[in-house]
Amino acid sequence: MSTENDTSNLNTGFGFKGGNPNYGRLTDESVEKLASRIGVERRRDFADWELEDMRCTAGSIRRSALSQGDYNPLYLDPEYAARSNYGSLISPPWNIIGIEVTNAARDGMPGLHAWFRGTTIKWVRPIKLEDYITSVGVLTEVRKQKSKTSGEAVVQEYINTGYNDRGEEIGSMFTSWHRAERKTSKSIAKNQKMRGLAEYSAEDLEKIEEDFKKEVRRGDKPLFWEDVTVGEELPFVVKGPTSQAQRGVGETGGGRMIRGEPGEWSHTHGNAFKLFERHPGLPFVNEWGIPEIPLVIHNSNERCQRYLGLPGAYDAGYQRINWTVHMLTNWAGDAGYLSRLDIRFPSFNIMGDTTWCCGRVTGKRQEEGNNIIEIEIWNDNQLGTRVTEGNAEVLLPSKSNPDEIVWPVQ
Amino acid sequence: MTSGIKTTITDQQIAELKTRIGEVVRTDYEDWQLDDARYKRAIIRTWAVLNADMRPLYMDPEYAGQSPWGSIIAPPAIIVSHEQIDPETDIFPGAFSRLNAMQLDFDQPIHMGDIILAESEITAVEEVTNTGVNGRVVCVSITTRVSTNENQSIGRVQLDWHMYERGSDAQRELYGDRQDAHMHSQGDIEALGEEYKLEQQRGADTLFWGDVQEGNELQCVVKGPTTRARHIPRSESTWYWGHKQANDESKQHPERFFENENGALEPIMAIDWVHHRAQRWGDLPGALESNVDRPNFIIQALANWMGDAGYPLHIKLEFPVTNMIGDVTRSYGRVTGKRQEGDTSIVQLEVWQENQLQQPITTGTAEVILPTA
Numbered sequence: 133m134s135t136e137n138d139t140s141n142l143n144t145g146f147g148f149k150g151g152n153p154n155y156g157r158l159t160d161e162s163v164e165k166l167a168s169r170i171g172v173e174r175r176r177d178f179a180d181w182e183l184e185d186m187r188c189t190a191g192s193i194r195r196s197a198l199s200q201g202d203y204n205p206l207y208l209d210p211e212y213a214a215r216s217n218y219g220s221l222i223s224p225p226w227n228i229i230g231i232e233v234t235n236a237a238r239d240g241m242p243g244l245h246a247w248f249r250g251t252t253i254k255w256v257r258p259i260k261l262e263d264y265i266t267s268v269g270v271l272t273e274v275r276k277q278k279s280k281t282s283g284e285a286v287v288q289e290y291i292n293t294g295y296n297d298r299g300e301e302i303g304s305m306f307t308s309w310h311r312a313e314r315k316t317s318k319s320i321a322k323n324q325k326m327r328g329l330a331e332y333s334a335e336d337l338e339k340i341e342e343d344f345k346k347e348v349r350r351g352d353k354p355l356f357w358e359d360v361t362v363g364e365e366l367p368f369v370v371k372g373p374t375s376q377a378q379r380g381v382g383e384t385g386g387g388r389m390i391r392g393e394p395g396e397w398s399h400t401h402g403n404a405f406k407l408f409e410r411h412p413g414l415p416f417v418n419e420w421g422i423p424e425i426p427l428v429i430h431n432s433n434e435r436c437q438r439y440l441g442l443p444g445a446y447d448a449g450y451q452r453i454n455w456t457v458h459m460l461t462n463w464a465g466d467a468g469y470l471s472r473l474d475i476r477f478p479s480f481n482i483m484g485d486t487t488w489c490c491g492r493v494t495g496k497r498q499e500e501g502n503n504i505i506e507i508e509i510w511n512d513n514q515l516g517t518r519v520t521e522g523n524a525e526v527l528l529p530s531k532s533n534p535d536e537i538v539w540p541v542q
Numbered sequence: 543m544t545s546g547i548k549t550t551i552t553d554q555q556i557a558e559l560k561t562r563i564g565e566v567v568r569t570d571y572e573d574w575q576l577d578d579a580r581y582k583r584a585i586i587r588t589w590a591v592l593n594a595d596m597r598p599l600y601m602d603p604e605y606a607g608q609s610p611w612g613s614i615i616a617p618p619a620i621i622v623s624h625e626q627i628d629p630e631t632d633i634f635p636g637a638f639s640r641l642n643a644m645q646l647d648f649d650q651p652i653h654m655g656d657i658i659l660a661e662s663e664i665t666a667v668e669e670v671t672n673t674g675v676n677g678r679v680v681c682v683s684i685t686t687r688v689s690t691n692e693n694q695s696i697g698r699v700q701l702d703w704h705m706y707e708r709g710s711d712a713q714r715e716l717y718g719d720r721q722d723a724h725m726h727s728q729g730d731i732e733a734l735g736e737e738y739k740l741e742q743q744r745g746a747d748t749l750f751w752g753d754v755q756e757g758n759e760l761q762c763v764v765k766g767p768t769t770r771a772r773h774i775p776r777s778e779s780t781w782y783w784g785h786k787q788a789n790d791e792s793k794q795h796p797e798r799f800f801e802n803e804n805g806a807l808e809p810i811m812a813i814d815w816v817h818h819r820a821q822r823w824g825d826l827p828g829a830l831e832s833n834v835d836r837p838n839f840i841i842q843a844l845a846n847w848m849g850d851a852g853y854p855l856h857i858k859l860e861f862p863v864t865n866m867i868g869d870v871t872r873s874y875g876r877v878t879g880k881r882q883e884g885d886t887s888i889v890q891l892e893v894w895q896e897n898q899l900q901q902p903i904t905t906g907t908a909e910v911i912l913p914t915a
Binding site (some may be wrong): 181182184185186189190191192198199200201210329330331332333336337340341344347370371372373374375376377378381382400401402403404405406408409417418419420421422423424428431432433434484 | 574575577578582583584585591592593594596603723724725726727728730731734735738741764765766767768769770784785786787788789802803804805806807808809811812815816817818819868
């Protein structure tokens, strides 16, 4: 389903305009400057009106669900959801990633490449209709390390904690990022034999189509802790092939409020010029001499090839969280509750790839009144490459108390 | 893998579309969904940010509260986004769509908090026969009526979409002599940066009808260079087309898809968003802008000139030239007349837009209402 791609003949021309001479360079000074922020609590300064506008509505929940291809009626059907333990529509659990206050793509060492290494998410309460979410983020770690793919690199980590509008914690998200100079990454990439873009035959697509049909959603039929066997496999969920059209929606969650902050892609016209005047090192100069924010490089295969020396446009990883949550919640059913996901991204997911989200029960235990299932999770692409790995914990009701609401804090 | 995609528009498709003239399409909201049709401040802000027209009338509730409108209002041209028929999916799926002309009639602004509903109707389907080159072009006129949920009219939008057979000479004619997207020098970019700083907004300083004279010129408003086809999410997206949904859709409507670089099927309009793809699958010089942004820019020039107390009444635009992504648009206007109808004091203007090549990309007229002293 794929070809190999010799990157030695790729175009060059990644350039920046003016500004800080250390822009895009990994220096001791830039690392120290970033590290000085460790432990500082940061919040996104939403005004009260913005918070009100951020309340979960049936429409925003629906858009998020459809953008990931998850048709769970807990997200789409108010009557169905009202009969569940939640009592109303709920936001898909993956939306907890909205609590991320900042990340390495926009925090410190401007111009360096940022790769999402992985995350640990803990859920303690569902996000319900009408809730809005605030959060606090803290940079917890900045450390240098050598990397096979990018030479000298920096690992940068955060913990974010989210709250609903009643001040109740909804969960937390630990994130780990890899930073490296783009030119270093590209130079190394040029000397490697890298995979090419996915290529599908008609038979490949038919197989994917058949796998779509195999999706199983447990729904309102409870899965009890006692009925789960260690070693059993969860029904997989297949996603993709991704495309520009799909990512345009899937990576924005079906449309979000645009604030026009640095790092967002919404800078156009005069706003772009104002931004670049404030941050003259920020833009790259595109193929037609126009300064653009570096984020847009990742919108097309051609630009990732040209500017980064990569086979194509890779995803940030967030969608793989969403899809893995889809797989886990399909299996756990409405009465189950995903309480923890520890996920790492050992390989890129390139635009055009197909992703199979899989899981296997590795253990079960009862602890502090919770009936916990331990699950190994992984995502494989069409080449059989493991692009995601990790583990999860799901809380299930017990036959001894079948109507119990299982999320940790009610 | 395919390249140089060609599509056709058949007599049968045109005949079938003509049978839909007069058919009304609307989004019906259940009560529990109605809040999603409400104009939240964030929606207004998003529109303002994306068009880079962030005047306080759209952004600042305290400022807007003291304006003649009493609250934040939405940028007037936002009503264009309420069209309920998507030419790319609902008219001739697979064809290339280009907005050729538009007429906007405004009755009142949309205020923050309004619940806005809309209905659209195909009003005309006419084949364009004077292109002089091969390739079918069909003009489809769609009228959209926008109102509050209490049936107060906000305005009407008539969009004339030209639907092209992909890969035809008619589609290639849209580029004229251009062989590539415009290359900007660093000097060009720096000059644009300086030009942006010249923009002036009258704001709360009221322009009275009596002070306007025929021949008065509006300050030029510059926009661009554009960097990608803008994609503003609709309040209720009409398609997502990823994963299983894309697979299902491609089975039901294969004409809406093309075989992309992966050999997978993708919505065909994704060819039109970036130069690389337009070149590879369209055999074209690059990707075009959609023209849908242009009334926003014209209204920005009008609003800068007339201040907060003025409001557009009618805008009629034609788009003889389509910009490529990467182009610059400058919007101009000149007063051509003024009149009073009852209590309404109206100023008539000629409006136009040019790109960085000085091509007249938009021609048209506008009427605005101004207060009297």
